[in-house]
Amino acid sequence: MHLRPRLRHVIVLGLAGLALAAVGVTAAQSKPLAAGHATASTILDGTTDTVTNVDPAGNYDYGSGTVDILVYQHLLDLNAGSTVPAPSLATGCKHNATVTVWTCTLRKGVKFSNGDPFTSADVKWSFDRVNKIHDPSGIWGLISNLKSVTTNGPYSVSFHLGTAQSTWPYILATGAGEIVDHKLYPANKIVANTDVKDLVGTGPYVLSKFTPGQTAVFTPNPNYDGANGKLANGGLIITYYSKSSTMKLALQKGEIDMAFRDFTPTEYTALGKTSGVKVYKGKGVGIRYLVLNVKRAPTNNLAVRKAIAYLMPRQDIASRVYHGQVVPLYSMPPAGLPGHVDAFGEVYGMTPNVAKAKAVLAAAHVTTPVPLTLWWTPTHYGDASADEFSEMQRSLNASKLFKVTLKSAEWATYSKTLGTQYGAFQLGWFPDYPDAEDYITPFYGTKSNFTSNGYSNPKMDAIIKKEEAAKTSAERIGFIKQAQMIAAQDAPIIPYWQNTMLVVGRSSVQNIPKTIDLDYLMRFWLLSKS
């Protein structure tokens, strides 16, 4: 019978393979981790963020932005501890009388990590290619007001805008304003993430290896001159996790030194009690809000919207659902940003008020309980969203003024629908730049409102226009405050919490508090490791 010898051959081959692996493992056990010593000051970070593109012309998401600020610089940067753009690759920027042309003087002697000198040609190239590539990420939308860029010699550049824009310095500090080497980056296409040798910038690190969805390895940029703060570590490796629970285990076991974004509220609480691990907390700029459709019943009735505003259980959501990891929010611009006012607190009070909600509904002859459907999504704003909306439902129903039904949809469906079909729905916002304007224009301008909730108020539009053209900061802040008060009165959107910036680190990582501020930027280069 031929059966046994043939089968035996197959088995022997399989066993030989296993034996080979076993020999390798046995040999490995007698040697130390070769890389251990050389990388002692390399920081190992974990994140659940994802990276779409490293090339600045091809991304518009936080995960990619976090990588980019390590590799690239802007003409103006948001340095630690300040929300005002400060000179970085430029020594300063000034606008003309109509705030339609901004001219920046560039710093001399700056070099890219490959040794190429930085000049105005790189600036023009960087902005022009963002517009030319017109990447599906939508990053070009940030500079849609830019008509042209002109160079005035190697160290001066002018930005010509379509309309007056007082916040242009902030735009210069966004992802759309990251400066790339014009000799390396194609004018009309994105550099692939894995072509790391071509992803050259002037920032603190060089991206030396990138494996999509797995790791990003950064080594110090020898030409970085410390303009955004001294580089305090020997490198950085970011590991990307698909689940926060896995990242939590890795952090607890010491497989990574720190983690930034994002754990569940329960996980943050558990990590806070873990020996050798500390949760660092500071104010954040991410917000959560309830959008009310002003064209669709019952929220097309101002009294109904006001009643919801009176009843919003901000404190309960912050304490019960998020264990204090978010704070109640009373206006779209979060507390801490210049111009913020507690508009909803002033109009509706700082705590829920059933009596006033009842009165406003009665005055408008609205029959109670008002049937109300609240939409939320379980696949975009974190696991706590379910509890958040259960809390909202409980609170509104307890008033006996509303009968709330909760409905949810997966993000891909939800994000496409929003105000086109939903009457009241959950959304979150993370700003493009830390300025109150970025919490007003995208929500309340008739043409710029992306929520499709039908809100339009000529008075608000006029204020937004004036704010955009304001020549001084004080003047601009004045308009921002006016806009917030109108927004509270009209209540097409009810903000209810702002996040905190939470970073979890093992005791070996120092200086984490240095980078926790309202810019919400993880400046890894400021951290050190012992």
Added chain:
Amino acid sequence: MNQTGPSLKRYALTRLALVVPMVFILLTLVFLLMRVAPGNPVSAALGGHAPPAVIKAISHQLGYDKPVYVQYGHYLGQIIRGNFGTTISDRRSVGSIILVNGAATLELTFFAMLVAIAVGVIVGLIAGRFRDSPIDTGGRLFGIVVYATPVFFLGLLAQLVFGVWLNWLPTSDQASPITQALLQTHTNIYLVDAIIDGDWSALKDIVEHLILPATTLGIVYGGIFIRLIRVNVIRTLKEDYIEAARARGIKERSVVYRHAFLNALVPVITVVGLQLALLLGGAILTETTFNWPGIGHELYVYLQNRDYAAVQGIVVVFALVVVAASIVIDFATAFIDPRVRY
């Protein structure tokens, strides 16, 4: 083999020819299902952030506003040219996803299959040999329990026990961050890359990272083999040639181990092929649980992002792998067992 050669060749050619319509049907189905599902890659990426006009402009730019049959024609044209496309969400070529992440899945499923076979063969043989004894009961119970256990649950338990409580093994990833940073990529299969470089410390690290996910996935699928092998052993022990061997005075140990066991293993090879599809399905959950950067894990992410090109490409690759494995298993069976005819 001479007698089976021509018919086997004809069979193989037929199977290979059938791959073409099968892939075509699959491509069409996946394409249509993705379009029927609400939302598209642009709304998933930019919804809740960008104005509707921007979303509309980008959808137009990418051709998602064209009729489905136009999109389908364009897609098929690309496929015929061997271009699986580029993902929308992170602009990777689908080919690179298959190469890089597919290698990670290959590594995981290969070792998981080894674990499954090892567990199945050992427990199944012993249970079958000692039929109706407490050992048999224990083996059967073990087989049922592990097969019924969700792979992610077993994975979480393994992480907790061996990763956290005992602190023996890493809980996630294909290798430690340092190893991933320093390892030179040759084949994208970390184990092989480490061996090529002679980097034994990296190899040790990679093996340590492989143990929990491969064992978890392997044990779950070992349950199937346990039941199969047990039944085969029991049936083989009743065969005439076993009786004849005993009648010739051959020692019982030799009868059982040399005659019965080896013959009982033949059907396992067929089942290995069939199990590959299930194993790939299980790998998606295992990869997510252990943050293993395999193709299943990527599929999960791309599905959430409604990334048409990625989902279509990965599903087709899954199908091709299963078909290829099935053909290989047919050949292997014919090679090992001359009784098999095609």
